[in-house]
Amino acid sequence: MPRPALIHSLRTWPGLAWAIPLLLLLLCWPAAQAQPLLTLDPHPEQARRLGPDGQYWIDHTGRATPDEVMRLPDTAWQATRSDHIFPLHTLADMVWIRFRTAPIGSTHWHWYLEIPYANLDRATLFIQADDGRWTQQDAGDALPVAEWPLPHRQPLLQLRPKADAPVVHLLRIGHANPTSVPVLVTEERQLLRRERNVSVGLGVYFGIAALAVLVALSSAWRGRDLAFVLYALFTLLTALSAASLSGFAGLVLWPRHAAWNHHAATVLPLLTLGAALAFVVAATDLHLRSRRLFLWASAAVAAAVLLALAMPWLPATWTDETVGVYAIVALLLGIGVPAWAIGHGDRYAPAVLAGMVCLAAPASPYILRMFQLAPVGLLMRFVLLGGAALQLGILMTTLLVRGRDRSLTAQRLRGLDRVDPATGLSTPAVVMERLRRMTARAQRQEHQIAVLLIDLVNLGELRQLYGRRVDQEMPLRLANRLLHVMREIDTVGRLSNRRFIMLIEGPVTQEAIEDQAQRVLAHCLRPISGRPEGWRPRLRMALGVMPRDGRQPDLMLDKLALMLDTVAPGDNRLLFRCQ
Numbered sequence: 204m205p206r207p208a209l210i211h212s213l214r215t216w217p218g219l220a221w222a223i224p225l226l227l228l229l230l231c232w233p234a235a236q237a238q239p240l241l242t243l244d245p246h247p248e249q250a251r252r253l254g255p256d257g258q259y260w261i262d263h264t265g266r267a268t269p270d271e272v273m274r275l276p277d278t279a280w281q282a283t284r285s286d287h288i289f290p291l292h293t294l295a296d297m298v299w300i301r302f303r304t305a306p307i308g309s310t311h312w313h314w315y316l317e318i319p320y321a322n323l324d325r326a327t328l329f330i331q332a333d334d335g336r337w338t339q340q341d342a343g344d345a346l347p348v349a350e351w352p353l354p355h356r357q358p359l360l361q362l363r364p365k366a367d368a369p370v371v372h373l374l375r376i377g378h379a380n381p382t383s384v385p386v387l388v389t390e391e392r393q394l395l396r397r398e399r400n401v402s403v404g405l406g407v408y409f410g411i412a413a414l415a416v417l418v419a420l421s422s423a424w425r426g427r428d429l430a431f432v433l434y435a436l437f438t439l440l441t442a443l444s445a446a447s448l449s450g451f452a453g454l455v456l457w458p459r460h461a462a463w464n465h466h467a468a469t470v471l472p473l474l475t476l477g478a479a480l481a482f483v484v485a486a487t488d489l490h491l492r493s494r495r496l497f498l499w500a501s502a503a504v505a506a507a508v509l510l511a512l513a514m515p516w517l518p519a520t521w522t523d524e525t526v527g528v529y530a531i532v533a534l535l536l537g538i539g540v541p542a543w544a545i546g547h548g549d550r551y552a553p554a555v556l557a558g559m560v561c562l563a564a565p566a567s568p569y570i571l572r573m574f575q576l577a578p579v580g581l582l583m584r585f586v587l588l589g590g591a592a593l594q595l596g597i598l599m600t601t602l603l604v605r606g607r608d609r610s611l612t613a614q615r616l617r618g619l620d621r622v623d624p625a626t627g628l629s630t631p632a633v634v635m636e637r638l639r640r641m642t643a644r645a646q647r648q649e650h651q652i653a654v655l656l657i658d659l660v661n662l663g664e665l666r667q668l669y670g671r672r673v674d675q676e677m678p679l680r681l682a683n684r685l686l687h688v689m690r691e692i693d694t695v696g697r698l699s700n701r702r703f704i705m706l707i708e709g710p711v712t713q714e715a716i717e718d719q720a721q722r723v724l725a726h727c728l729r730p731i732s733g734r735p736e737g738w739r740p741r742l743r744m745a746l747g748v749m750p751r752d753g754r755q756p757d758l759m760l761d762k763l764a765l766m767l768d769t770v771a772p773g774d775n776r777l778l779f780r781c782q
Contacts, residue, residue, distance in 0.1 A: 356450030477507025522763030650710030
C-alpha cells in the first residue's frame with residue numbers, strides 16, 4: 204500500500220480496526236521482553252532491593268501451582284516496583300513474584316531473600332531444580348517462627364543461584380490486606396552486619412525501657428501516684444509492641460505460638476495506645492479539670508481494651524483499618540488533652556504534649572500504611588522506635604519533676620500542724636513541746652534557759668494608715684527578722700496574730716540573755732527599706748529566765764503574757780523582766 208493510502212486508511216474508522224491492536228502491541232512490548240537477570244554482587248555494603256529485576260502476577264483464586272505460573276504468557280507479568288502496594292483484598296489473593304538470578308562466579312557466597320515485614324502472613328519461595336521439580340521454603344505469621352527454615356525476625360529465605368546457569372525463583376506472598384512487600388536480596392555477611400546493628404539498637408531501647416519501668420514502679424510505690432503506674436504499663440506495652448513489630452518477640456518470646464504472634468501485631472499496639480491515653484489523663488489530672496472530657500477519654504481507653512479482646516475474632520481484612528481508626532482517635536486525644544490542659548494552667552502539660560508528639564509524628568506513616576496510603580517503609584519501624592525512646596525520656600523526666608513537687612507539697616501539708624503557713628515559724632503546740640523539753644534538760648543539767656515573749660503592738664494603727672495588706676506583710680517581716688537574729692539551736696514561734704515567742708536554749712549566762720534580748724530589739728526595730736518612715740513595727744518584750752523565775756513552763760508563759768497584757772498606757776518601756 205502506498206504511503207499516502209496508508210495514512211488515509213489510518214484516518215478512517217475501518218483503519219482503526221487494525222491500528223488499535225498494533226498500538227496495544229507496541230504498548231505491551233516492554234512487558235513481553237525477555238525476563239531480566241538479577242545480578243548478585245557480594246561487595247556492596249547495603250542489601251539490594253528487588254526492583255525492575257523482578258516481575259509479579261496476582262492470583263485471585265489462590266490455587267495456582269508453580270508449573271501453572273511458569274506457563275503464563277509474558278504479557279501477564281508486570282515489572283515490580285519499589286513501594287508498590289499490591290491489591291490483596293481477600294485471603295485467597297496471592298502475589299507471585301518471579302526473578303532469575305544470574306550465574307555467579309563463586310559458590311562460596313550465601314545469598315538470601317529477606318522481606319523486612321515481620322507481620323507478613325505468609326511467604327513461600329519456590330526454586331526449580333535441574334530435574335524440573337520445585338523445592339519450597341515457607342515463612343510468615345501462618346507458621347511458628349521455630350518451624351521456619353531459617354528462624355529470623357522476619358521472613359528470610361535462602362536463594363540457590365548457580366555458577367554456570369541462571370536460576371528461576373518464584374516468590375508467593377499471601378496477606379489479608381493490600382500491602383507493599385519490600386524484598387531485599389542480601390549476602391550473608393551483609394545480613395549479619397545489619398542484624399548486629401539492629402540488635403544493638405533494640406537492646407539499647409529495651410534496656411532503657413526496662414530501667415524506666417523499674418524507676419516508675421519504685422516511684423509509684425513511694426509517692427502513691429497512679430500516673431507512675433500507668434507510665435510503667437505504657438512503657439512496657441510500647442516495648443512489647445516494638446518487639447512484635449520488629450519480629451524480635453516472635454523469634455525470642457513466643458517462637459512456637461503462631462496465632463498469638465499473628466494477633467500480637469494488632470492487639471499490643473491497641474493496648475499501648477489505650478495505656479498512653481490513660482497515662483495522659485492521669486498526668487494532667489483531667490478528672491479534676493473537666494468531667495466531660497475525662498469521661499470521653501475514659502471511654503476511649505475502655506474501647507482499646509474491648510477492641511484488643513475482639514481482634515482475634517474480627518475478619519482478617521478489617522484489622523488494619525480498625526487499628527488505624529483507633530490510632531487516629533487515640534493520638535488526637537493524646538495530643539488534644541495536654542494541649543487543653545496547657546490552656547487551663549497545667550505546669551506539666553507542655554512536656555506531656557511534647558512526649559505525645561514524639562510518639563504521634565513517627566506513627567503517622569505507619570497509620571497511613573494501615574489504610575494502604577503508604578508502603579511498608581524499611582526504616583518506618585525504627586523511626587517509630589526512635590520516637591518512642593525520645594518520648595520515654597521526656598515523660599520520665601516530667602514525671603520525676605512532678606513527683607518531686609507533689610512530694611514537697613505533701614510534706615508542707617503534713618507540716619501545717621507544726622509550721623505556721625503565713626510565717627514559717629513553729630506553731631504553739633510545737634513551741635510548748637520544745638519548751639517542756641528545754642526545761643527538763645535545764646533542770647537535769649542545772650543550767651538556765653530564757654523565754655522571750657514579743658508583742659507587735661502597732662498592727663492596728665498600721666492597718667488604718669496603710670491598709671489591710673499590713674496584716675499579712677508585717678508579721679512576715681517580723682518573723683524574718685526574728686529568724687535572722689536567732690541562733691541555730693534556738694526556736695522562734697508564733698502564738699497569735701500579734702504575739703511571737705523565742706526560746707533561747709542553754710546553757711546561757713545572764714549577760715548573754717540580756718545581750719540577746721537587746722539584739723533582737725535593735726534588729727526588729729530597724730527601718731524597713733522600700734516602705735514609708737512610719738511603716739515599722741513597735742514591740743514590747745517580756746523576758747523570763749528558767750529556772751530562776753520559775754520551774755513550770757505553763758506558769759512562766761502565763762506570767763510573761765500577764766506582764767505584757769497589763770502594761771500601763773503611758774509606759775514606754777520596750778523590755779520587761781520577771782521580778
